[in-house]
Amino acid sequence: MFTRRVLAVLGVLAALLAGCDPAAEPAGDTPRPLRPAWQELTLPAPPGPAGRPLLRDAVACAGRWYATGGVADAAGGTRPAAWTSVDGTTWTSVPIAADSFYGRQNVLYAAGCRDGALAAIGAKVGGAHGYPRVSTWWQRPDGGLIEVSAAFETYGGPKAVNVSRLAGGPAGWLIVGNRSSGAASWVSPDAADFALVEGAPELASDGRGVSWAFDAVGVPQGWLAVGGVLPAGRIDRDPVVWSSADGRAWRRTALPGTDRYEELQRVALVDGAAVAVGLRGRAFGAWRRDGDEWVAAGGFGAAAASGAPSVDGLAVAGGRLVAAVSDGAARSVWTSADRGGSWQPMEIPLPVPAGADRDVAVAAVGERVWLFADDGTRSAGWSASLPAVPE
Numbered sequence: 208m209f210t211r212r213v214l215a216v217l218g219v220l221a222a223l224l225a226g227c228d229p230a231a232e233p234a235g236d237t238p239r240p241l242r243p244a245w246q247e248l249t250l251p252a253p254p255g256p257a258g259r260p261l262l263r264d265a266v267a268c269a270g271r272w273y274a275t276g277g278v279a280d281a282a283g284g285t286r287p288a289a290w291t292s293v294d295g296t297t298w299t300s301v302p303i304a305a306d307s308f309y310g311r312q313n314v315l316y317a318a319g320c321r322d323g324a325l326a327a328i329g330a331k332v333g334g335a336h337g338y339p340r341v342s343t344w345w346q347r348p349d350g351g352l353i354e355v356s357a358a359f360e361t362y363g364g365p366k367a368v369n370v371s372r373l374a375g376g377p378a379g380w381l382i383v384g385n386r387s388s389g390a391a392s393w394v395s396p397d398a399a400d401f402a403l404v405e406g407a408p409e410l411a412s413d414g415r416g417v418s419w420a421f422d423a424v425g426v427p428q429g430w431l432a433v434g435g436v437l438p439a440g441r442i443d444r445d446p447v448v449w450s451s452a453d454g455r456a457w458r459r460t461a462l463p464g465t466d467r468y469e470e471l472q473r474v475a476l477v478d479g480a481a482v483a484v485g486l487r488g489r490a491f492g493a494w495r496r497d498g499d500e501w502v503a504a505g506g507f508g509a510a511a512a513s514g515a516p517s518v519d520g521l522a523v524a525g526g527r528l529v530a531a532v533s534d535g536a537a538r539s540v541w542t543s544a545d546r547g548g549s550w551q552p553m554e555i556p557l558p559v560p561a562g563a564d565r566d567v568a569v570a571a572v573g574e575r576v577w578l579f580a581d582d583g584t585r586s587a588g589w590s591a592s593l594p595a596v597p598e
Contacts, residue, residue: 246591367386374430376441378425385422418434419437421484470485520567537559
């Protein structure tokens, strides 16, 4: 969910990418796509008035699968919704308890999981200025998902820009996003109440440039967050990673970059090693941590002639990365069996164009991957075991 300021940033991004040098993109033919044997899932209608399901994110941990989003009625109204499974095949609706006017209209666009429990971020555009009204949600021991009461300026207010992603980890829960001061974080031990950390040294904007955070992952040492920095006097971002033991005090690491637009938009752990995926010029690229160093890995895909490309999801299935991306015109899924060194496209069961109210989310457990897609008229979920990589 983005405010108008975020949409303006995306417009600038699209213009910058349109002017990048095509010769700097990944060379060679696109590899033959993987063709998983997708099996469609049955997601029951949530309680309440009939409407169209909106699937926005998916996550799995500790023997629990979750999909989150909402329901849209014929008049354009929305309400939050979530689904869960204990085997990835049979799904049930999660009871929802909203506490506020906008909470009752939230669409749950980001999900996190810790010890088998779900937490989520939801939003609904509204109010005099038309900004997203953000709420967080946590799961009670009985399985119900309830809205967390928070002061308006915790996520909104005059300094608000966006609230991006949510992660569970050994240190508790972390949200990353952005304020007018730059990248920011929100921390919680249990997802029942989050504390805003803005203006933190190394994380926030400073004399080195304007910072922007996209995603985070829990690690044994605490947290890794990923994003980019727009250096002073430049018009393109450089990729950066932040590390923290507690989500409050951060250390910034600049990654190997070029003179092209580069930023990290998603991060995951592959056999304990961090791999981030983001934009690299007019294509997508991966960076991985080898020991104490970050190195640039393989690139894939290419941006369309118009629209803003993005990395919308990243999961790990049996040591293989699965990335959901948008090239600005259509959404696709790619996989890597060598920690981002090389990539193959993956056929998906529902073509999904780029644009608002359209999405592709991925989750994985073992060798199996779950895909949830919304093409603007239909939402559905599928699962499949990943086939062998073509020779």
